[in-house]
Amino acid sequence: MTNPLIDHIRKFVTLDETTSADVISRFKLQKIRKKTRLLEEGDRCRHMHFVTKGCLRLFFLKQNGTQQTTQFALENWWLSDFNAFAAHGVASFSVDAVEPSEVLSIDAQGLEKLLADVPQLEKYFRLIHQKANGAAQRRVRFLYELSREEMYTNFITSYPEFCQRIPQYLLASFLGITPEYLSEIRRKALLKPV
Amino acid sequence: MTNPLIDHIRKFVTLDETTSADVISRFKLQKIRKKTRLLEEGDRCRHMHFVTKGCLRLFFLKQNGTQQTTQFALENWWLSDFNAFAAHGVASFSVDAVEPSEVLSIDAQGLEKLLADVPQLEKYFRLIHQKANGAAQRRVRFLYELSREEMYTNFITSYPEFCQRIPQYLLASFLGITPEYLSEIRRKALLKPV
DNA sequence: CGGATCGTTGATCAACTTCAACGGTCGTGG
DNA sequence: CCACGACCGTTGAAGTTGATCAACGATCCG
Numbered sequence: 109m110t111n112p113l114i115d116h117i118r119k120f121v122t123l124d125e126t127t128s129a130d131v132i133s134r135f136k137l138q139k140i141r142k143k144t145r146l147l148e149e150g151d152r153c154r155h156m157h158f159v160t161k162g163c164l165r166l167f168f169l170k171q172n173g174t175q176q177t178t179q180f181a182l183e184n185w186w187l188s189d190f191n192a193f194a195a196h197g198v199a200s201f202s203v204d205a206v207e208p209s210e211v212l213s214i215d216a217q218g219l220e221k222l223l224a225d226v227p228q229l230e231k232y233f234r235l236i237h238q239k240a241n242g243a244a245q246r247r248v249r250f251l252y253e254l255s256r257e258e259m260y261t262n263f264i265t266s267y268p269e270f271c272q273r274i275p276q277y278l279l280a281s282f283l284g285i286t287p288e289y290l291s292e293i294r295r296k297a298l299l300k301p302v
Numbered sequence: 303m304t305n306p307l308i309d310h311i312r313k314f315v316t317l318d319e320t321t322s323a324d325v326i327s328r329f330k331l332q333k334i335r336k337k338t339r340l341l342e343e344g345d346r347c348r349h350m351h352f353v354t355k356g357c358l359r360l361f362f363l364k365q366n367g368t369q370q371t372t373q374f375a376l377e378n379w380w381l382s383d384f385n386a387f388a389a390h391g392v393a394s395f396s397v398d399a400v401e402p403s404e405v406l407s408i409d410a411q412g413l414e415k416l417l418a419d420v421p422q423l424e425k426y427f428r429l430i431h432q433k434a435n436g437a438a439q440r441r442v443r444f445l446y447e448l449s450r451e452e453m454y455t456n457f458i459t460s461y462p463e464f465c466q467r468i469p470q471y472l473l474a475s476f477l478g479i480t481p482e483y484l485s486e487i488r489r490k491a492l493l494k495p496v
Numbered sequence: 497c498g499g500a501t502c503g504t505t506g507a508t509c510a511a512c513t514t515c516a517a518c519g520g521t522c523g524t525g526g
Numbered sequence: 527c528c529a530c531g532a533c534c535g536t537t538g539a540a541g542t543t544g545a546t547c548a549a550c551g552a553t554c555c556g
Binding site for chain 2: 168170178179192200227231233234238241244247284
Binding site: 255256257285286288289292 | 543544545546547
């Protein structure tokens with residue numbers, strides 16, 4: 109069986125063929141268009157999503173009405189409002205698609221049952237969340253350490269191809285700056301290297 | 303058996319008496335003084351720590367030489383540089399004690415063996431990391447959403463007793479502002495409510 | 497062709513930092 | 527027990543970073 113999620117799980121734990129087929133059958137495959145909302149801030153958060161193609165984003169609405177992007181999820185990443193998901197509570201974030209995407213989704217009861225039936229996955233999800241937790245620590249570090257200009261140069265050198273894929277206003281939103289200021293940074297960056 | 307860690311684990315999974323005793327025996331109990339370093343940025347990160355008494359902090363050194371605190375861990379919280387711990391790699395954070403504290407520590411091999419011997423704990427750690435991951439998402443949200451002044455008023459109203467326990471320069475470091483500016487904020491806050 | 501959306505530019509403004517200096521407090525050694 | 531020094535919190539002036547607002551050009555899409 110070849111499936112992006114199974115491949116990903118197998119990087120962490122072993123899974124035989126029949127179990128793999130069972131696992132996959134528990135997920136709902138969604139092919140979604142750009143800008144499709146998978147979660148709306150204020151609604152109950154019921155699903156975790158695994159991205160097999162495309163890109164999702166996590167964002168919230170600031171007081172001034174603009175969207176603030178806090179995470180992108182590319183292929184092989186899990187995304188949800190994890191607090192709200194765990195507590196079966198109301199989401200403080202929205203999720204939508206940055207590009208046409210394919211995701212595998214599972215709700216809380218489905219996940220609970222899956223973990224009861226296939227206990228090796230406890231380990232898989234433990235490792236996934238541990239990794240995400242570590243990534244969040246480094247993320248917070250960058251937010252404290254770097255000026256917005258440094259965040260920009262750091263981000264485009266780390267993920268040049270990804271920056272080509274997304275519109276500039278989304279990059280500005282992720283960096284936490286206004287599109288105007290991003291423009292200014294880019295102009296300065298163009299002048300320097302000459 | 304009564305032990306803070308066992309009590310905490312039992313909030314998430316069931317554990318019989320003999321297993322509990324076994325679990326506890328895998329951990330090293332450390333009673334440490336204020337300012338004791340449990341992890342040094344640049345050293346290999348070998349342990350995860352569970353706080354049973356007191357308070358730990360996670361921080362790193364900024365270019366200008368000042369310490370930037372990114373997390374506090376009170377009773378019943380786990381703390382480590384989770385990326386470095388998982389990868390058996392070099393830490394990008396330091397950890398020390400804010401107060402005289404007691405922690406239960408375990409290294410990577412010890413944890414691996416513990417999880418192999420007591421598989422219920424996979425679920426416990428999955429839930430712990432999921433919760434921490436959700437907390438990190440909200441943390442990032444606050445960093446983007448609030449001005450430093452709002453962060454201050456939000457934090458002291460949320461954790462008034464904790465703010466009494468720590469010196470002001472640590473609070474400033476956690477909020478990501480200079481002690482001077484924190485002083486100014488406090489002065490303004492004093493004038494307003496009269 | 498027409499309208500919305502996106503990126504850019506420049507001027508003004510608010511948030512926060514840096515630096516230098518001073519007073520209070522606490523712990524330590526004489 | 528006192529005195530000294532280190533450290534902490536505060537104040538004020540000047541400087542930086544990044545936001546806001548208004549306006550304009552370009553591009554994309556119907």
